[in-house]
Amino acid sequence: MNRIGIVILNWNGKDLLEKFLPSVISHSKREWAEIIVADNASDDDSIAFLEQKYPDIRTIKLDKNYGFAEGYNRALSQLNHEYFVLLNSDVKVSQNWLDPIYHQFENNADIAAAQPKIKDYYRKSDFEYAGAAGGFIDYLAYPFCRGRILDVIEKDKGQYDKTIDVFWASGAALFIRADIYKKTGGLDGDFFAHMEEIDLCWRIKNQGHRIICDPNSTVYHVGGATLPHHSTRKLFLNFRNNLFMLYKNLPSNRLLFIFFYRMILDGVAAFKFLLTGEFANFTVVFKAHMSFYSMLAKFRKKRKVLLPLVTKNHHNEIYRNSIIFDYFLRRKRKYSQIEDQLKA
Incomplete structure (x- = not known):
């Protein structure tokens, strides 16, 4: 049985599939893993490309563009894997990306969701904006990451290589137990895209489950491939x-x-x-x-x-101060400058 379903949601992303799907295929050859591409009614030649180049990969064809959130909901409702990986189409995975988090799920029943270390595809020594080494929010719900506060992105020097509990795991590479995903209602389709994974993780945390970042797994994310950062x-x-x-x-x-x-x-x-x-x-x-x-x-x-x-x-993963205040007035621009207050 394929216990992990690696689901890539695609919309007019034939070029991204052509560039990044080979790494997913190459580094996900496990008897317990299956790759699925869910297509949000693309009007480019994504489906033709998949059928011609990768006929063995399962595809789910949705009838219209439901956005990131509802697109995943409709795709995942058709699957019966024990664990899901929601993987962006602009992510290059590394050789050992699946195993660490798979074993975390197998050995820790209280872990509901997880993310790998997410680094920048173009600047591979840097963390990537959308997730870095795990997500948090402050008490006003402004999100930030271990390795990225507002627009300041740190270089990865191994300073955040410890596996820790986080408040949210990035939707760029979100590992989640299928039963928890369905029980908590999945991603909220009314969000369409952006912050829907934080909302889902907040619901998961409110229902008493753990979310972790395991940096023993690493992926590289382009970011902004669907909507530019300044859109x-x-x-x-x-x-x-x-x-x-x-x-x-x-x-x-x-x-x-x-x-x-x-x-x-x-x-x-x-x-x-x-x-x-x-x-x-x-x-x-x-x-x-x-x-x-x-x-x-x-x-x-x-x-x-x-x-x-x-x-x-x-x-404990909600920062009790204002990250905006600390950033602009106290000049705290690295996670290491505030991490002690997140442990209180």
């Missing part, structure tokens, strides 16, 4: 989805307090865009908030479903 669409999704995530997962006694401060900080960010002449970005922040408000009734129903499932609200 207004990406900015919109990040601002809006962060609000979705907060509303769904915060405990009731902190919800209004946190939202009050987030509204202030989002307003500050918007006017910073205005002052620097980034008018499109200024508008995007307000569009994101309007989109959040328009869907509030729907997310209120989701929150009511999730609250009774919460077994744990205090997480």
Whole structure:
């Protein structure tokens, strides 16, 4: 039986498949692993390429582009593996990438999800933005990583080679138990893309499970292959989805307090865009908030479903201070400068 399903979600990514799929095939030859490509109704020649070049690889053909979140939900619902790996199509894997985390799952029943060390494909001595050596959030739900705080990315010098518990595992290479994925509701399709894995991990943590980063496994991620880093669409999704995530997962006694401060900080960010002449970005922040408000009734129903499932609200992997304040005012720009406060 193939216990791990390595699922690559593709949308018009024939060039990425051509470039990165060979490494996945070469380094995933295990009797317990299967590679699957789920296609979000691409209109390039992705499917023809796969059928001609890799006829033995299983493909799942979705009827339209459901985005990252719902695309994975629909693909994974058709699989019966014990573990899933959600792997971006722009990731090159290393020779020993599967085994360490597979053995973590086999030997530790309380680990629900995990990620490898994620390094930059083009600058292989650097961590990669979307995950680095494991994800965290601060008390206002601003995400950061071991190896990447805001826009400061560290070089990998072995300083974060210890396997540790983290708050979220990157969707670029997310290992997860299939039963936990399904039990917790999977990725939220209303997010479409961006921060959906943090939301999923928050739900997993609230239900009492562990998430780890095991740096004994390493992959190399391009990042921004679908949406460029400076895309207004990406900015919109990040601002809006962060609000979705907060509303769904915060405990009731902190919800209004946190939202009050987030509204202030989002307003500050918007006017910073205005002052620097980034008018499109200024508008995007307000569009994101309007989109959040328009869907509030729907997310209120989701929150009511999730609250009774919460077994744990205090997480050591949530930074108790403001990462924004520490970054700009205290000049703390490396994870090593704050890690002691995450152990409290």
